Amino acid sequence: MKDTGFRNAMTWLHTWAGLLPGWVLFAIFVTGTASYFRPEITAWMQPEAPRRVSALVAGQHALAHLAEVAPDAPRWAISLPDARTSELKVFWQEPPARRFKSAELDPQGGAESTARKTYGGEFFYRFHFQLMLPHPWGRWIACFAAAFMLVALVSGVATHRRLLADMFLFRRTRDGRRPWLDFHNVTAVLALPFYVLIAYSALVVFTHMYMPWAGKALDARGEKPAKPAVTGAVAGGEGPTVDTVSVDEIFTTTAKLWGEERSVRRIDVTDRGTPGATITLTRADGGAVSLHAREVSKFSAVTGEPIEQAEKTGPGRAVGGWLYGFHLARFADPVLRTLFFVMGAMGTAMTGTGLALWTLKRREKLSSAGRGGRFGYWLVSRLNIAFVTGLPIACAAYFWANRLVPAGLAGRDQWEINAVLITWAVTALHAFVRPERAGWREQFAVGAVAFGGLPLLDLATGGRFDGLHAGFAAVFFALAAFCGLGARKLSKTSAA
Amino acid sequence: MTWLAIALDYAALLAFALGMEIHHRAILRRTPSAGRRLAWKTAGALLLVLALIAAIGTQGVAVGLVLWFVAWAGGGLVLTLLLAWRPRWCWLPAVALMLSGVVGGVCAAGV
Numbered sequence: 001m002k003d004t005g006f007r008n009a010m011t012w013l014h015t016w017a018g019l020l021p022g023w024v025l026f027a028i029f030v031t032g033t034a035s036y037f038r039p040e041i042t043a044w045m046q047p048e049a050p051r052r053v054s055a056l057v058a059g060q061h062a063l064a065h066l067a068e069v070a071p072d073a074p075r076w077a078i079s080l081p082d083a084r085t086s087e088l089k090v091f092w093q094e095p096p097a098r099r100f101k102s103a104e105l106d107p108q109g110g111a112e113s114t115a116r117k118t119y120g121g122e123f124f125y126r127f128h129f130q131l132m133l134p135h136p137w138g139r140w141i142a143c144f145a146a147a148f149m150l151v152a153l154v155s156g157v158a159t160h161r162r163l164l165a166d167m168f169l170f171r172r173t174r175d176g177r178r179p180w181l182d183f184h185n186v187t188a189v190l191a192l193p194f195y196v197l198i199a200y201s202a203l204v205v206f207t208h209m210y211m212p213w214a215g216k217a218l219d220a221r222g223e224k225p226a227k228p229a230v231t232g233a234v235a236g237g238e239g240p241t242v243d244t245v246s247v248d249e250i251f252t253t254t255a256k257l258w259g260e261e262r263s264v265r266r267i268d269v270t271d272r273g274t275p276g277a278t279i280t281l282t283r284a285d286g287g288a289v290s291l292h293a294r295e296v297s298k299f300s301a302v303t304g305e306p307i308e309q310a311e312k313t314g315p316g317r318a319v320g321g322w323l324y325g326f327h328l329a330r331f332a333d334p335v336l337r338t339l340f341f342v343m344g345a346m347g348t349a350m351t352g353t354g355l356a357l358w359t360l361k362r363r364e365k366l367s368s369a370g371r372g373g374r375f376g377y378w379l380v381s382r383l384n385i386a387f388v389t390g391l392p393i394a395c396a397a398y399f400w401a402n403r404l405v406p407a408g409l410a411g412r413d414q415w416e417i418n419a420v421l422i423t424w425a426v427t428a429l430h431a432f433v434r435p436e437r438a439g440w441r442e443q444f445a446v447g448a449v450a451f452g453g454l455p456l457l458d459l460a461t462g463g464r465f466d467g468l469h470a471g472f473a474a475v476f477f478a479l480a481a482f483c484g485l486g487a488r489k490l491s492k493t494s495a496a
Numbered sequence: 497m498t499w500l501a502i503a504l505d506y507a508a509l510l511a512f513a514l515g516m517e518i519h520h521r522a523i524l525r526r527t528p529s530a531g532r533r534l535a536w537k538t539a540g541a542l543l544l545v546l547a548l549i550a551a552i553g554t555q556g557v558a559v560g561l562v563l564w565f566v567a568w569a570g571g572g573l574v575l576t577l578l579l580a581w582r583p584r585w586c587w588l589p590a591v592a593l594m595l596s597g598v599v600g601g602v603c604a605a606g607v
Contacts, residue, residue, distance in 0.1 A: 168513050168572060170580040186576050191569035289558040326562065335498050336555075336563055342570045 033344025039085035042120025061110030201323035277301035292321035389443035390427030396450035397423035444487035452480030497554035499597030504547035506571035511540035522583035
């Protein structure tokens with residue numbers, strides 16, 4: 001008896017801890033899954049940009065550009081191309097403003113980049129934790145969703161009667177919620193370690209936001225250095241006086257030492273023009289999960305001597321770095337990254353089937369209990385459509401807009417995002433005005449056309465015949481096939 | 497070697513499935529004895545250990561561990577779908593993954 005009571009309580013908890021953040025979690029899973037291929041998405045969306053460029057050449061162009069446009073800036077930063085991206089970005093600070101100015105350069109010629117303006121994969125990455133909401137609301141909601149997800153995972157395990165026995169069991173019965181429940185269980189149980197780590201690491205990433213007190217306590221005790229003031233010789237209007245070492249020379253030496261495969265990924269020059277000026281070079285990721293395992297070389301910009309850095313260690317920092325690194329998965333080689341993408345897709349499926357299960361269960365109750373609870377059913381079922389099919393359609397619209405919005409249009413990058421918002425609003429409206437079944441069927445059909453057309457659009461508008469575009473075509477066709485199957489199934493069987 | 501680790505992961509799950517009556521019947525069309533089920537489960541556990549060794553051997557402890565459990569989740573999904581639609585084809589992914597490993601190894605050696 002006691003066991004039944006416990007299980008019932010856990011079932012109740014799983015139902016509501018899963019449903020309330022369910023739509024947000026679904027959106028986070030969709031955009032997070034896409035974010036594993038953030039640089040590749042940007043590359044797909046800028047087919048005219050060069051590919052596989054030399055970090056060494058790009059870095060020299062960037063340094064020359066900064067010397068020209070910002071000779072007096074106290075801080076420079078350069079983000080270099082690597083094996084996955086050909087983007088070259090330069091940043092500089094003009095006091096007293098704290099905010100950095102930036103420019104995107106052509107990594108081969110050194111001039112301002114002429115590739116079409118786009119947020120590329122950055123859009124999915126930002127959406128994943130900011131949810132297109134004003135700062136800091138998106139981050140807070142994402143954190144709550146992650147916390148709810150952990151609750152849903154634990155209560156879900158407690159709810160599941162045959163966790164190990166049904167690990168590979170998918171029963172293809174025609175009706176009822178059996179196949180939905182089976183698929184929900186299979187996708188949840190198989191990738192359980194992944195979900196636990198991904199939700200927990202998400203919470204670790206934002207600890208400083210929702211638990212700021214440790215940092216504040218350290219500040220009060222004077223153990224944490226205050227943020228450096230934005231000064232530098234420039235503030236006085238004199239221009240750099242102490243700049244004896246060429247950044248270019250140090251960069252070139254290090255880049256040659258590290259080699260092209262994992263070259264310099266970032267250059268930071270701080271306190272330019274003062275005796276404390278430093279040059280920091282960060283190497284491209286690889287080989288280790290933890291973010292703290294990055295290879296960094298720091299030099300004095302006055303003497304050119306390397307600066308030994310005190311290793312910040314401690315178990316908390318080590319675990320935190322590992323979790324953050326795991327969440328971003330930048331360490332992964334292409335095979336492992338593809339597997340992470342599959343995990344993300346499984347998480348999307350788990351969330352989607354979970355949402356569907358709520359309505360299926362409620363529908364059984366409604367048909368037996370008569371009146372009451374219809375508004376809740378209507379709201380949840382329509383929100384399900386707006387998110388589960390509406391959001392992917394809106395994402396497809398992002399890629400369509402990338403090729404259809406003229407390359408020279410002012411603010412074209414914003415128009416790509418507007419296309420997402422407008423499309424999503426239309427699909428949501430459609431979901432709420434149509435009957436449930438028709439809503440699903442029609443949106444699946446639109447999804448099939450939208451994704452299926454993308455590879456053709458790509459070929460017609462400057463896409464190349466290479467591995468990257470072929471890979472995107474494969475994923476788009478797979479999504480189209482999935483939507484097509486959904487639409488066909490819904491139009492074949494009679495209304496439930 | 498990455499492919500080998502993934503193949504071993506999949507083979508381990510297949511062995512576990514063969515250790516369960518319902519899946520054993522679907523794949524091999526006969527009812528397994530209790531001893532046989534236990535044998536398959538033991539084989540599954542051994543293969544899982546081998547997969548872990550291969551994963552860590554290829555990618556180091558930190559990345560290898562991640563590869564190990566991510567590959568078993570992905571492989572498990574493929575296995576589940578095959579069991580539902582084409583149970584007799586369950587061994588195909590294991591062979592395909594092994595072949596990818598061999599082809600990849602030969603290509604790497606050639607370079």
